[in-house]
Amino acid sequence: MAGRNNEDQGLLQQALDHLAGADRHMATAIDEIGPPPPRHRPADFETLMHVIIAQQVSTASARAISGRLNERLAKVTPEGFIALSDEDLRAVGFSRQKMVYGRDLAAAFRDGRVSLPKLRRMEDEAAIASLSSVKGIGRWSAEVFLLFSLKRPDVMPAQDLALMVAAQRLKNLRARPDPKKLLKISEPWRPFRSYGARMLWHYYRNGKGGPSEKGGGGQPL
Numbered sequence: 667m668a669g670r671n672n673e674d675q676g677l678l679q680q681a682l683d684h685l686a687g688a689d690r691h692m693a694t695a696i697d698e699i700g701p702p703p704p705r706h707r708p709a710d711f712e713t714l715m716h717v718i719i720a721q722q723v724s725t726a727s728a729r730a731i732s733g734r735l736n737e738r739l740a741k742v743t744p745e746g747f748i749a750l751s752d753e754d755l756r757a758v759g760f761s762r763q764k765m766v767y768g769r770d771l772a773a774a775f776r777d778g779r780v781s782l783p784k785l786r787r788m789e790d791e792a793a794i795a796s797l798s799s800v801k802g803i804g805r806w807s808a809e810v811f812l813l814f815s816l817k818r819p820d821v822m823p824a825q826d827l828a829l830m831v832a833a834q835r836l837k838n839l840r841a842r843p844d845p846k847k848l849l850k851i852s853e854p855w856r857p858f859r860s861y862g863a864r865m866l867w868h869y870y871r872n873g874k875g876g877p878s879e880k881g882g883g884g885q886p887l
Contacts (some may be wrong), residue, residue: 669811673704673706675806677819678701678861680858681819681858681860681861682701682865683880684858685855685861685862686856686867687856688854689854689855689862691836691837691838692836692855692862692865694838695865695868695869695873696865696873697875698873699868699869699872700782701868702861702864702865702867702868703868705814705864706815706817707809707811707812707814707815708815709782709785709786709815709816710782710815711742711743711744711747711771711775712741712742712743713811713815714771714780714800714803715732715735715742715768715771715796716728716813717765717779717803717807717810718764718767718768718771718803719732719735719760719800721732721764721802723775727759730759730783731758731759731760732805732820734757734758734759735758738750738754738758744771744772744773744775744776745772745776747768747771747772748769748772748773748776749768752765753770753874754833763802764802764805766801766802767801767802767803767822767841768802769798770800770801771800771801771803774799774800778798779796779799780796780797780799780800783798784796784851785797788820790812790818790820791803793812793816794808794809794812794850797811803814805828806823806825809821809822809823809825810826813860813864814831817860818860819840819858819860819861820856820857820858820859821858821859821860821863822848822849822852822854822855822860822862822863823863824846824848825845826851826863827862828864828866828867828870829848829867829870830843830844830845830848830861831841831870832866832867832869832870832873832876833848833851833866835869835870835873835874835875835876836869836873853877
């Protein structure tokens with residue numbers, strides 16, 4: 667997700683101080699690799715469409731499909747997407763299943779099932795439920811949207827494989843934690859679990875034993 671430079675540095679430092687005080691392993695990670703880089707995606711229809719596009723394809727393929735969609739539609743909106751035929755979407759790179767998901771997302775924006783103003787006012791679980799009502803948007807996708815687009819401070823996408831791997835390395839665990847265990851690990855990080863998740867992604871890429879040490883470019887998001 668593309669970075670931006672206007673993150674609230676005071677809130678970031680407050681969150682990191684809390685994480686370091688609540689978890690000695692997190693404190694060590696912050697000392698070793700520093701704060702997580704800023705990441706943000708706009709809270710809009712296009713971002714959620716990219717979430718659907720990116721499912722079960724490589725990052726490069728997802729970017730290519732999104733790029734062709736942007737070429738076809740100067741602005742990716744529900745109205746513009748609905749106006750595209752199945753042939754248009756196949757030419758862009760949509761599978762039959764993703765056509766169904768994309769059209770349901772567009773319909774949800776048009777019929778009010780998903781309303782960005784309402785999402786911003788909802789509690790986290792209500793917002794996750796609203797987004798998850800759309801075909802192709804599951805809990806993980808909804809949580810990542812809340813974390814990076816709506817900037818919610820206390821979201822833990824516990825189903826994320828990279829977070830599980832990073833937590834195992836960070837905590838020197840014999841076995842990779844499952845989502846339930848990861849939620850338990852992250853409980854002391856409240857009310858800043860989003861920042862804990864960002865630190866885990868940062869650690870996944872740049873911590874000891876991570877892709878950067880091995881010469882790879884691990885990029886779970």
